[in-house]
Every structure is written in structure tokens, then in C-alpha cells.
Amino acid sequence: MTEQITNDDFIFPKYHAISVDKTHFFYLCPHPKKVCPSLVHFHGSCGDCETNRIENRGSHCKGETTNVDVCIDNGTLRKCLAVRGNSLTFKKYK
Numbered sequence: 262m263t264e265q266i267t268n269d270d271f272i273f274p275k276y277h278a279i280s281v282d283k284t285h286f287f288y289l290c291p292h293p294k295k296v297c298p299s300l301v302h303f304h305g306s307c308g309d310c311e312t313n314r315i316e317n318r319g320s321h322c323k324g325e326t327t328n329v330d331v332c333i334d335n336g337t338l339r340k341c342l343a344v345r346g347n348s349l350t351f352k353k354y355k
């Protein structure tokens with residue numbers, strides 16, 4: 262018997278990037294604290310903070326079992342995000 266590969270294998274959870282700068286893009290963790298203690302996850306932005314796109318990444322999130330798609334669109338702030346505890350601060354990037 263051969264194992265079937267279905268389309269579902271290629272459908273990843275989709276999240277919206279809240280901000281992107283030249284180093285990272287950031288998205289809010291959708292999972293409860295008891296599943297994942299992180300408020301925000303971030304990945305390298307490959308130096309591109311301008312282009313709207315979807316980035317597929319292996320998540321560091323404890324609530325994810327697959328890669329995730331993170332959408333960078335017109336609603337994504339072009340700013341650096343600083344996370345301290347439960348507070349988020351957006352800063353201008355240079």
C-alpha cells in the first residue's frame with residue numbers, strides 16, 4: 262500500500278505579520294500561554310521590509326506541528342518591534 266499525499270499536507274497555518282524590519286518580521290502567537298509561553302514569534306526577513314509576501318517558516322512555536330505561513334501585507338507595520346514581557350513597542354527602523 263502506498264501512502265497518499267494529500268493537499269492537506271501542504272496547507273500551513275496562516276498568520277499575519279504585525280511588523281517587519283530589515284532583520285525580522287513578527288507575528289503574534291495565536292496559542293494560549295499554557296501551550297506556548299511566547300507572546301510574539303519572529304523570523305529573519307532577508308533584509309526585505311518593503312515587499313508584501315508570504316513567508317513559509319519552521320516555527321519556534323510550541324503550539325505548531327508544521328511550518329507556518331506568515332503574510333506580510335499592507336497592514337504590516339514597517340517597524341522594528343521590541344517585546345518586553347507583555348508589552349510591545351514599535352520603533353522606527355533605520
Ligand SMILES: [Zn+2]
Pocket residue numbers: 290291292297298299302321322323324
Ligand atoms: Zn507560540
